[in-house]
């Protein structure tokens with residue numbers, strides 16, 4: 326039986342997430358570098374816009390968005406254990422961490438790459454895009470491509486004012502995650518789950534592999550560097566997750582940071598989404614952003630784009646919360662209260678979101 330194909334690159338955040346998952350799942354897959362030709366011949370004609378990773382299923386179906394790629398592979402490969410934790414509380418916490426890794430740790434990931442590794446990143450982008458041309462030509466191609474990504478950093482709220490806050494927050498996150506890893510091989514316990522692969526997004530391609538943050542991580546958080554390399558290599562499970570659906574206490578500081586930093590940004594984005602909805606046609610595609618919102622990281626504030634996609638990952642976490650039975654919901658509420666956010670339980674999306682034609686749309 327033919328296997329899966331993953332179109333992507335080492336330098337890409339979300340390719341790392343999909344690659345680590347496929348390795349852990351032990352399915353037969355080839356990775357194809359997303360060169361200019363692959364964008365022209367496969368990604369743009371099938372997906373309609375330039376994005377990686379893209380996966381081809383064994384029957385040729387093309388899937389984009391890492392959560393959809395993972396869900397499609399899970400549905401086709403009824404292997405145990407599932408990438409999702411067995412316990413509903415564990416599953417909910419896993420979706421919160423998924424939201425944090427995909428849509429908030431992107432801030433330090435982009436900051437460290439584009440503030441400290443700009444020229445290096447241009448060379449990397451050029452080498453993947455046009456592997457057969459000279460290094461000088463690669464640099465030119467990489468510069469044109471990379472400048473688009475570099476240009477996204479102010480939109481994420483990376484500014485001279487916030488940079489000290491972003492660095493303080495990231496270093497504190499590394500310390501918290503290191504303490505967690507002293508007690509547990511993976512986020513929810515003895516085996517890898519969806520949240521681990523989501524963490525690989527920022528932590529592998531940008532924060533371990535890029536030279537400046539890679540040196541920083543190895544120096545101040547060697548346990549996180551070891552976890553990142555191990556999980557990216559295929560995450561050998563050590564033991565099942567706790568059967569009582571418990572969640573490691575050492576995750577609390579990470580959840581507290583998420584609730585403090587990311588939740589207010591999500592709340593502000595929901596308010597702008599609600600205004601946008603007033604004049605949106607049923608089933609409309611969502612814009613990439615709804616305007617600007619304030620963000621605050623370790624007391625440093627800036628305006629950032631109110632990005633639409635985080636609302637889709639938030640919907641995943643809200644769905645996992647809504648699926649809890651009353652007793653488990655009470656445990657989730659206690660955890661959220663310890664994490665400093667009772668607000669989460671009252672968050673509502675004013676409309677349901679879906680993916681249609683590889684884009685985010687109103688359901």
Ligand SMILES: N[C@@H](CCC(=O)N[C@@H](CS)C(=O)NCC(=O)O)C(=O)O
Pocket residue numbers: 337338339340375376377378389390391392634
């Ligand atoms: N939510 C998407 C995000 C994919 C994504 O943002 N990929 C980056 C590279 S790591 C990209 O190609 N971005 C292009 C763009 O956003 O225009 C996923 O999970 O697959």
